Amino acid sequence: MSRLRVHNFLVTLDGYATGEDQSTEAAFGTAQSEFLPWFEKANIFRPADQPGSAVPAPSVNESIAAAWGSGIGADIMGRNMYRPATGPWPQDGWRGWWGEEPPFGTPCFVMTHWEREPLTVGNTTFHFVSGTPAEVLQRAQKAAGWLDVRLGGGPSIVNEFLAADLVDYLHIIQIPVVLGRGVRLWDGLESLHKRYAIESATMPNGTIHLFFTKTPSEAA
Amino acid sequence: MSRLRVHNFLVTLDGYATGEDQSTEAAFGTAQSEFLPWFEKANIFRPADQPGSAVPAPSVNESIAAAWGSGIGADIMGRNMYRPATGPWPQDGWRGWWGEEPPFGTPCFVMTHWEREPLTVGNTTFHFVSGTPAEVLQRAQKAAGWLDVRLGGGPSIVNEFLAADLVDYLHIIQIPVVLGRGVRLWDGLESLHKRYAIESATMPNGTIHLFFTKTPSEAA
16 A cells, blocks of 8 residues: 655754745745755755766765655645745746756645646646645545655645644654744644654764654554 | 753653643643653663662663762752642642652752742752742852752743753753643743754664753853
């Protein structure tokens, strides 16, 4: 069965996964200057399997970050991971944060109350769909076939899928930052840990990897 | 100069350091059943330097936990670490959670708006004092002489001392629990991490030690 996986999801010590006041200039809003250096340190933007590049033996961090790309057949993300805006879509030609070669290469389901025609950019086709997390996951799994579905952000979307018990694998990169304000990941998820086996690994770069793997639910 | 140190302070993934509804039966209230096993795993209740006991070579966790006891000349705690109650002190003969041999062995300053006469239990004398964190710290440092002052809980008290920039050393034991409700440690402490060097270590028992050591403040 196709699993739902979250990878490389940065969370601060105080539980925030992004800041306030997202804009087209700052995907992480007020957290931008705190978060970007940690994305660099975690090697998220430097996948070890980039074809054609002379990559040395990957570090532990690079290997973990690169797991993001393996065995994925479809993506799901919240609207704010595609663009900052609420209400009807602005007609400004926005094609995502990623330029003309988005790193997904999949059918990518953008959750929105404002459905619209799909948009293909590079190897990625964005589908703008409404529905509950379970409904959108079903569509994405159908598109993914036997491969897994990857869940991006933002934190509200990941929180909703966790609350609905739909996430099979959750990889957190905890960063030693007390952000103070923004959007929290963990709210309303009391006892979440009981549904997962949890491993952790401290990195010399100051990050802590936390891996949540779904444990089989008890027989009814 | 006498430092202010916090040791063995359990915090959940979602930032809670205790639950709700503390009572004389449950020091951690609704978090009691989640927290107590982690205190055991962290070896907090089994100091390696207990005199006269046949202790094997201490584990990493035991060594870290035992650092709690070294070089301390006075303690500070919030009222709720001494007993659960607000307003005037109940006349019920309560002498703390620790029986007739409290583990402190120091002059112990209990912060309260309701001052009262000191109470000596075993080698510990509890002083019930009002004042700002800075004022109470000054009294405790005077009592500690050249030794350090240890700051206990609860989370609100530690939060207040952190907000007032009075804590020199903060040792967190992060536990893989999403508690969902209780009293948070980190609220209102935006950018706290910039005042500390932070180290972390993942333990096979599932806990993560985080060590915050005060860095010298920049020259004005």
